[in-house]
Amino acid sequence: MWLLLLLGALFWAVLWFLRDRQSLPASDAFVFITGCDSGFGRLLALRLDQRGFRVLASCLTPSGAENLQQMASSRLHTTLLDITDPQSVQRVAKWVETHVREAGLFGLVNNAGVAGIIGPTPWLPWDDFHRVLNVNTLGPIGVTLALLPLLQRARGRVINITSVLGRLAANGGGYCVSKFGLEAFSDSLRRDVASFGVQVSIVEPGFFRTPVTSLENLENTLQACWARLPPATQAHYGEAFLTKCE
Amino acid sequence: MWLLLLLGALFWAVLWFLRDRQSLPASDAFVFITGCDSGFGRLLALRLDQRGFRVLASCLTPSGAENLQQMASSRLHTTLLDITDPQSVQRVAKWVETHVREAGLFGLVNNAGVAGIIGPTPWLPWDDFHRVLNVNTLGPIGVTLALLPLLQRARGRVINITSVLGRLAANGGGYCVSKFGLEAFSDSLRRDVASFGVQVSIVEPGFFRTPVTSLENLENTLQACWARLPPATQAHYGEAFLTKCE
Numbered sequence: 001m002w003l004l005l006l007l008g009a010l011f012w013a014v015l016w017f018l019r020d021r022q023s024l025p026a027s028d029a030f031v032f033i034t035g036c037d038s039g040f041g042r043l044l045a046l047r048l049d050q051r052g053f054r055v056l057a058s059c060l061t062p063s064g065a066e067n068l069q070q071m072a073s074s075r076l077h078t079t080l081l082d083i084t085d086p087q088s089v090q091r092v093a094k095w096v097e098t099h100v101r102e103a104g105l106f107g108l109v110n111n112a113g114v115a116g117i118i119g120p121t122p123w124l125p126w127d128d129f130h131r132v133l134n135v136n137t138l139g140p141i142g143v144t145l146a147l148l149p150l151l152q153r154a155r156g157r158v159i160n161i162t163s164v165l166g167r168l169a170a171n172g173g174g175y176c177v178s179k180f181g182l183e184a185f186s187d188s189l190r191r192d193v194a195s196f197g198v199q200v201s202i203v204e205p206g207f208f209r210t211p212v213t214s215l216e217n218l219e220n221t222l223q224a225c226w227a228r229l230p231p232a233t234q235a236h237y238g239e240a241f242l243t244k245c246e
Numbered sequence: 247m248w249l250l251l252l253l254g255a256l257f258w259a260v261l262w263f264l265r266d267r268q269s270l271p272a273s274d275a276f277v278f279i280t281g282c283d284s285g286f287g288r289l290l291a292l293r294l295d296q297r298g299f300r301v302l303a304s305c306l307t308p309s310g311a312e313n314l315q316q317m318a319s320s321r322l323h324t325t326l327l328d329i330t331d332p333q334s335v336q337r338v339a340k341w342v343e344t345h346v347r348e349a350g351l352f353g354l355v356n357n358a359g360v361a362g363i364i365g366p367t368p369w370l371p372w373d374d375f376h377r378v379l380n381v382n383t384l385g386p387i388g389v390t391l392a393l394l395p396l397l398q399r400a401r402g403r404v405i406n407i408t409s410v411l412g413r414l415a416a417n418g419g420g421y422c423v424s425k426f427g428l429e430a431f432s433d434s435l436r437r438d439v440a441s442f443g444v445q446v447s448i449v450e451p452g453f454f455r456t457p458v459t460s461l462e463n464l465e466n467t468l469q470a471c472w473a474r475l476p477p478a479t480q481a482h483y484g485e486a487f488l489t490k491c492e
Contacts, residue, residue: 086372121431121438126332126388129431133379137423142372152368169433176434177383177427184426185367185375187415192367 024051028075029154030100032056034083034143035112037064039210040161044109049076053106056096060112083112083139093146104154108147110140111161113178115212119222120237121172123229132174137181144189148198155197160186164206270297274321275400276346278302280329280389281358283310285456286407290355295322299352302342306358329358329385339392350400354393356386357407359424361458365468366483367418369475378420383427390435394444401443406432410452 031048035041036057042064045057049072057072058081059065065078079095082088096105116132117124140160151158165171166179183202190200207213226234277294281287282303288310291303295318303318304327305311311324325341328334342351362378363370386406397404411417412425429448436446453459472480 089372121391121435122394122442124391126384126391129387130384133384133427137427138372138376138379141375141423145367145370145372148368169430172434172438176430177387180430181379181383181423181427184415184422188418188422189367192418196368 026052027106028052028054029106030054030056030096030103031107031109032058032096032105032147033109033111034058034081034139035060036068036078037061039111039212040205040208041109041111042068044111045076046071049073054099056099058092058112081112081143083143084134086142089142089146093143093150096147097150100150100154102153104152104156105147105150106154106156107159108144108151108156109159109161110143110182112139113161113212115218115221116174116178117221117225118171118173118175118218119225122233123225124173125225125228129174129177133178133181136175136178137185140182141185144185148193151198152193152196157199157201158186158189158193159201159203162186162202162204164204166202166204272298273352274298274300275352276300276302276342276349277353277355278304278342278351278393279355279357280304280327280385281306282314282324283307285357285458286451286454287355287357288314290357291322292317295319300345302345304338304358327358329389330380332388335388335392339389339396342393343396346396346400348399350398350402351393351396352400352402353405354390354397354402355405355407356389356428358385359407359458361464361467362420362424363467363471364417364419364421364464365471368479369471370419371474375420375423379424379427382421382424383431386428387431390431394439397444398439398442403445403447404432404435404439406446406448408432408448408450410450412448412450 031053033041033045033055036045037059041057045055045068049055052075055072055076057065057068057076057078059068059078060080060082062080065080069076069078077099079092080088081092113136114132117128144158150156160182162182163175163179165176166183169176169180186200186202193200211217277299279287279291279301282291283305287303291301291314295301298321301318301322303311303314303322303324305314305324306326306328308326311326315322315324323345325338326334327338359382360378363374390404396402406428408428409421409425411422412429415422415426432446432448439446457463
């Protein structure tokens, strides 16, 4: 009985190891990535560019786009995109189409996201939930819907960067809410486009060192949030609480 | 071994049965419920009213509010609330405070919700996701944040009506996305307010006969969605697909 369990675990570990060693063969297919200003988006854009893919990288800021372009080959193209703005999304979808034409889009990586305020729920303004959901949930949904025809043309794939916090709501704020939502969207999308040959995957990073998990940013945001609280609420928690949070 | 398992299962079933038989003792505490025009909200408002609770019922439509008021005792008060409108939420939070005063709010039931379009993701407009998330996720979040001080005063409880579709993304559209998000909010809220004596529960209904699950509504919405699709997409799926969906 125990031997069987052990063998089963070993077999599973070997399969896992083999699966993780798989990687895409070098290719000149088109991949569109959002949020390439920094973090995972930027790293992936450069990595795929090195491997010969034709990377279409969208950035939120001109400086992010310029910096990326300087580091990359001339195959890589950048554009500005605010995924919360439907007009910006439509414009960029047309830009992608002029690049990919009949080849279609091999990959869409919905990477752009923000952390928002990570803190006790009673401290948080409604606006912040709104903003984080707009970026992290409605953003990828809008980009995906706009690019689906091009993805179907290439029988491509969608990769949504969710988070371990998309499975476990470990803290207050819009982040977990938004990533739970993106997990749901990814799962229903997966079934709805499978028959067109489009694959959908999620990546659920833990606490990697990207701007989203920058402790300095998170603490500054929380401090600003504390400073805006009514004195009665501050007294309710006490100064010591804030120190403990950090 | 099997006997132990059987006894365990029996014990669990008895505990479950006893737990489900529990019910709140009659009380004149204040309970605020959203979405009392129809469905669960209306039924709960009338039930709690009968049991002596002082029900503060919010409706989206004047006709819903009038109809409820006619069926209820004079203890029950109605107000109009659009949970997607922050000003409307602020106004109603003040209205609740003038009713509950020092007693505080014993219960908040976030019941209001919409189904949106339930259909294949590639058919859906981004707007619909936006609308459904605004009502089903950001709505309850805004109402909860606005009423938290009154809930803390009474060491009350929040009950969020999510859905079985908040655990399993069984279909396309904003509904699952929004309910996944509400589950995450409920779980982090639960931890963040526990130390103030405020409890948070979720109710995850299946396919009950309420306006949200009305097949007629869902089919009409889907038909309208189909009619708006570009002819190329319609041809891609074929008329037979729509019939099969229904």
